Amino acid sequence: KAGVTQTPRYLIKTRGQQVTLSCSPISGHRSVSWYQQTPGQGLQFLFEYFSETQRNKGNFPGRFSGRQFSNSRSEMNVSTLELGDSALYLCASSQGLAGSYNEQFFGPGTRLTVL
Amino acid sequence: GEDVEQSLFLSVREGDSSVINCTYTDSSSTYLYWYKQEPGAGLQLLTYIFSNMDMKQDQRLTVLLNKKDKHLSLRIADTQTGDSAIYFCAEGAGSYQLTFGKGTKLSVIP
Numbered sequence: 001k002a003g004v005t006q007t008p009r010y011l012i013k014t015r016g017q018q019v020t021l022s023c024s025p026i027s028g029h030r031s032v033s034w035y036q037q038t039p040g041q042g043l044q045f046l047f048e049y050f051s052e053t054q055r056n057k058g059n060f061p062g063r064f065s066g067r068q069f070s071n072s073r074s075e076m077n078v079s080t081l082e083l084g085d086s087a088l089y090l091c092a093s094s095q096g097l098a099g100s101y102n103e104q105f106f107g108p109g110t111r112l113t114v115l
Numbered sequence: 116g117e118d119v120e121q122s123l124f125l126s127v128r129e130g131d132s133s134v135i136n137c138t139y140t141d142s143s144s145t146y147l148y149w150y151k152q153e154p155g156a157g158l159q160l161l162t163y164i165f166s167n168m169d170m171k172q173d174q175r176l177t178v179l180l181n182k183k184d185k186h187l188s189l190r191i192a193d194t195q196t197g198d199s200a201i202y203f204c205a206e207g208a209g210s211y212q213l214t215f216g217k218g219t220k221l222s223v224i225p
Contacts, residue, residue, distance in 0.1 A: 043215035106157035
């Protein structure tokens with residue numbers, strides 16, 4: 001079974017631009033969560049999608065958005081990039097079933113550098 | 116608010132046991148997790164413990180949970196150089212919105 005894939009793996013953008021990152025979950029998984037990892041703040045939860053609906057959202061500004069498609073693939077978008085958005089963006093997939101344990105499997109991440 | 120604290124660094128000699136500690140604040144956490152991150156890689160789930168358990172053992176890994184003190188520990192027996200990595204403690208009421216600690220960098224000295 002293929003793991004979680006994220007594209008691209010590395011990205012360099014300049015301030016003010018926007019960026020779209022993609023995550024393909026493990027086949028059969030319907031939940032995709034996104035996290036931002038920085039040296040200062042560590043790992044912070046961005047949002048989670050299940051069956052094309054945003055189910056949970058972390059404490060990030062509206063410049064951070066996401067969506068999920070019918071095949072469970074997810075994208076996240078960051079508009080008007082700031083230097084502080086430089087980070088490793090991780091996505092994780094799980095079955096997302098309520099009331100039971102669902103292991104999250106993480107992708108390798110997309111390293112975004114904002115110049 | 117929710118917070119997970121862990122020490123930032125730990126150094127041990129190869130063959131010794133490593134103990135990584137973590138404290139959390141959210142008493143409603145259902146599951147507590149330990150993840151491992153190697154350089155340039157994503158997170159790998161090592162083990163998890165349900166909040167109504169106090170111990171879980173899985174090969175070289177032992178997790179201890181003190182729910183009263185909100186303290187979680189991960190013991191790695193017979194630590195090897197391949198265990199050098201950053202270890203994250205995480206808590207969550209569900210499994211898809213996790214709160215992570217800042218990570219403990221484990222260095223294993225040959």
